[in-house]
Amino acid sequence: MLLAEHGASLDPVKSLSRVGVLSYAAAHGHWGDFEPLLQRRAHPDAESLEGDPIIIYVAKLERWDTLNLLLDYKANMDVEDREGKRVLAYTLTSLLMLWPTLGERERFEIAGVVSRLLRMGAKVGEKELEALVWTSCSEEMWHGVLNTEVTVEDLLTLLNGPSLAEELGLLCILEE
Numbered sequence: 001m002l003l004a005e006h007g008a009s010l011d012p013v014k015s016l017s018r019v020g021v022l023s024y025a026a027a028h029g030h031w032g033d034f035e036p037l038l039q040r041r042a043h044p045d046a047e048s049l050e051g052d053p054i055i056i057y058v059a060k061l062e063r064w065d066t067l068n069l070l071l072d073y074k075a076n077m078d079v080e081d082r083e084g085k086r087v088l089a090y091t092l093t094s095l096l097m098l099w100p101t102l103g104e105r106e107r108f109e110i111a112g113v114v115s116r117l118l119r120m121g122a123k124v125g126e127k128e129l130e131a132l133v134w135t136s137c138s139e140e141m142w143h144g145v146l147n148t149e150v151t152v153e154d155l156l157t158l159l160n161g162p163s164l165a166e167e168l169g170l171l172c173i174l175e176e
């Protein structure tokens with residue numbers, strides 16, 4: 001915040017770099033600085049110091065509150081990292097990996113992010129489908145997502161219709 005208070009450029013385009021003050025705040029774990037920096041027009045599509053889009057860096061660190069904040073400020077949710085993964089793929093993977101260890105509040109927090117990304121029209125490509133297939137047969141997990149206003153019909157439409165979902169075994173959530 002000190003840099004911004006003294007007039008440092010918050011826009012990586014103006015400073016001839018994709019790395020902005022959000023990148024430095026993230027690198028030092030200053031998550032509370034994100035909102036004031038975004039309010040002062042820090043660029044929500046900056047890159048992390050490692051070169052990943054900041055929204056993906058935040059998703060990898062499972063900072064769901066900060067991810068939601070970036071979405072509030074119109075960060076590009078469909079930007080890809082060097083592996084071709086988007087934020088939805090990382091969020092779905094976290095949902096799968098963390099589900100057994102989380103309490104109900106944390107489960108709904110991650111499920112809420114997945115739900116929000118889907119409702120906002122996040123792109124679904126190969127990496128997202130791969131993560132979706134891994135998470136597809138845990139009815140309890142999808143119940144958490146579905147209770148955040150995404151319906152099974154929405155998921156099937158997202159996957160280009162019931163036939164694709166059937167081929168991938170995604171209808172297991174409907175069987176019981």
